[in-house]
Amino acid sequence: MFYLVRMVVSPPYGMPPEEFERLKAEEKEVGIRLQREGIWKHIWRVAGAYANVSIFEVDSVEQLHSAISSLPFFPFLSVEVTPLVPHPSSINPADNPLLKEGRA
Numbered sequence: 001m002f003y004l005v006r007m008v009v010s011p012p013y014g015m016p017p018e019e020f021e022r023l024k025a026e027e028k029e030v031g032i033r034l035q036r037e038g039i040w041k042h043i044w045r046v047a048g049a050y051a052n053v054s055i056f057e058v059d060s061v062e063q064l065h066s067a068i069s070s071l072p073f074f075p076f077l078s079v080e081v082t083p084l085v086p087h088p089s090s091i092n093p094a095d096n097p098l099l100k101e102g103r104a
């Protein structure tokens with residue numbers, strides 16, 4: 001199952017910069033691990049905002065929640081989740097499991 005996830009980062013006002021930098025480094029580590037595990041397929045910075053849009057591929061919404069809530073920035077994130085289904089006109093096997101399985 002694919003999900004479009006938009007995350008807006010809002011660190012609390014007054015957070016000491018060194019604590020913020022530590023959390024940011026941990027966030028990057030977890031983000032890279034989830035990409036290497038194949039769950040976090042794409043991540044893009046939203047131009048002009050401290051936000052990202054991402055594509056996750058997971059087996060369940062519980063797995064998605066577990067991944068997102070494992071992020072060190074989680075307490076400071078506004079997260080919007082949109083479930084996706086393959087588009088019938090997609091010719092990209094990565095986006096369309098039917099193509100990947102040779103069934104379309």
Ligand SMILES: O=C(O)CC1=CCC(=O)O1
Pocket residue numbers: 007009027028029031032050051052073
């Ligand atoms: O900077 C962000 O958009 C938040 C974030 C998620 C994974 C990562 O490395 O940073």
